[in-house]
Amino acid sequence: MSVEEKKKIQFSVAVITYNEEQNLKDCIQSFHEIADEVIILDSFSTDKTEEIARSFPKVTFHVRKFSGHIEQKNHAIELCSGEWILSLDADERVSPELCREIQDLLPRSDKKNGYKIPRLTYHMGRFIRHGGWYPLKRYRFFRKGFARWTGENPHDYIEIDGKGSSLKGDIIHYSFKDLSHQIDTINKFSSIVSFTRFKKSISFPLLKSLYKPFFKFIECYFLKLGFLDGYPGFVIAISSSFSTFLKFAKIYELKNNTIERPSNLRKDYGT
Numbered sequence: 001m002s003v004e005e006k007k008k009i010q011f012s013v014a015v016i017t018y019n020e021e022q023n024l025k026d027c028i029q030s031f032h033e034i035a036d037e038v039i040i041l042d043s044f045s046t047d048k049t050e051e052i053a054r055s056f057p058k059v060t061f062h063v064r065k066f067s068g069h070i071e072q073k074n075h076a077i078e079l080c081s082g083e084w085i086l087s088l089d090a091d092e093r094v095s096p097e098l099c100r101e102i103q104d105l106l107p108r109s110d111k112k113n114g115y116k117i118p119r120l121t122y123h124m125g126r127f128i129r130h131g132g133w134y135p136l137k138r139y140r141f142f143r144k145g146f147a148r149w150t151g152e153n154p155h156d157y158i159e160i161d162g163k164g165s166s167l168k169g170d171i172i173h174y175s176f177k178d179l180s181h182q183i184d185t186i187n188k189f190s191s192i193v194s195f196t197r198f199k200k201s202i203s204f205p206l207l208k209s210l211y212k213p214f215f216k217f218i219e220c221y222f223l224k225l226g227f228l229d230g231y232p233g234f235v236i237a238i239s240s241s242f243s244t245f246l247k248f249a250k251i252y253e254l255k256n257n258t259i260e261r262p263s264n265l266r267k268d269y270g271t
Contacts, residue, residue, distance in 0.1 A: 011106055012037040012082030012144075016072045020090035021048040023174070028056050030093040030172075031086070034103050041076040065268065068196075070156045073149040086141045087149070087158065091174050092119070098169025102141065105167075114142035114160035121173040123182070124232035131226030131236050132219070137166055154192050179235065186243045191262035194250035195269070204255045209248035217241040 013035045017024060028038060038059040042049060043066035053061045062079055066072055077085055084106060086094070094102075098117065105115075118135030121128050128134060139147060139158035147160045176182040220226045221237035229236070253259055261269075 009036045009081040009083075011035055011084050011086070011102070012039060012080035013086045013088060014039045014041070014073070014076040014080050015088050015090055016040075016069075016076055017042045017045060017049050017053070017090050018066065019045045019047045019049060021045075021052055022177075023090040024049055024052045027088065027090050027093060028053070028059065030095075031088075031099060032056060032058065034099050035086075037080065037082055039076055039079045041072060041079065043072065066266070067269075068153045070149045070151065070153055073156065077144070077148070080144060083144060084141065085144050085147075088140070088171070089173075093172040093174070095120075095170045095172055098167060098171065101167045101169045111163055112143075112165050113146035113162040114139045114158070114164040116164065116166040117141060118168075118170050119173050120170040121175055123176055124179065124235065126229070126232060128229050128232060128236065130224060130228045131221065131233050131240075132224040133236065135170075139164060140171065141167065152193065153196050154189050182239060186239060186246065188264055190243055190246035190250055191265050192269075193247045194254060195261055195265060197247075197251055198254040202251070204252045205248065209245070209252070212248070213241045213245040216244045 011034065013031055015024075015027060015038070017040055020027075024040075032038070035058055038056065040049075040053045040059055040061045042053075042061065042063050044063060050061055053059050060079070062076075064072065064075060073087060077087065086102070088094070116137040117140045118137050120135075121133050139160050142158065142160055146162055147158050149156050150159050151157045176185065217237045217240070220240045221234060226233035226237045250262060254261075
């Protein structure tokens with residue numbers, strides 16, 4: 001890409017991938033018309049992810065060893081040439097309303113460096129609007145050089161420098177194919193959290209491991225009105241409680257030298 005072409009790029013979209021052939025096409029199609037550039041950062045997929053990505057003319061495909069969600073997403077941002085960047089996962093879609101908002105926003109010159117966007121998740125046959133799952137506004141659209149992914153893997157979030165605001169259009173999140181997929185994800189993510197904390201020498205909190213899972217259910221189902229989502233809301237509250245329990249239990253397992261790392265993590269994770 002020439003220097004002149006780079007100067008013309010105003011809006012980039014960054015997506016990280018690993019074996020996302022089921023999601024990537026719909027993800028890119030949801031924003032492709034308004035994006036000037038699409039950066040796909042893959043971690044050595046073994047399916048048709050690369051083939052699908054390269055079928056879109058605005059896509060640049062990169063490969064990098066995966067060392068963590070935060071690290072991978074920040075590297076994807078560095079690869080972007082646009083003044084403004086939208087950071088997405090492959091199982092997310094940009095709603096038509098959000099596309100229009102971004103299009104209206106790009107020509108303006110304001111002092112905002114980032115915009116929070118609500119994320120609406122589809123699970124168990126319906127959109128989940130309670131239990132802490134919605135609107136869950138987070139910074140996703142930001143000016144390059146003024147934002148970075150931070151937090152604790154895999155529960156990452158974007159911080160911005162300077163002033164920010166919010167948009168109304170949703171990022172649509174198809175996070176789980178079914179309940180079995182959710183359980184697999186809970187198992188994997190709890191392994192990442194526990195292993196990350198173990199590497200940081202964070203102690204095993206026995207008391208918290210006993211009461212926090214219970215209070216997590218109370219928080220999701222009652223305080224955050226998860227019951228309004230019907231039976232799926234109950235399942236989500238139970239699964240959130242179970243996820244909390246697993247994080248503590250796996251830290252205990254690691255701290256007592258029962259294992260070196262959770263067996264469902266890639267061998268090169270964290271290296």
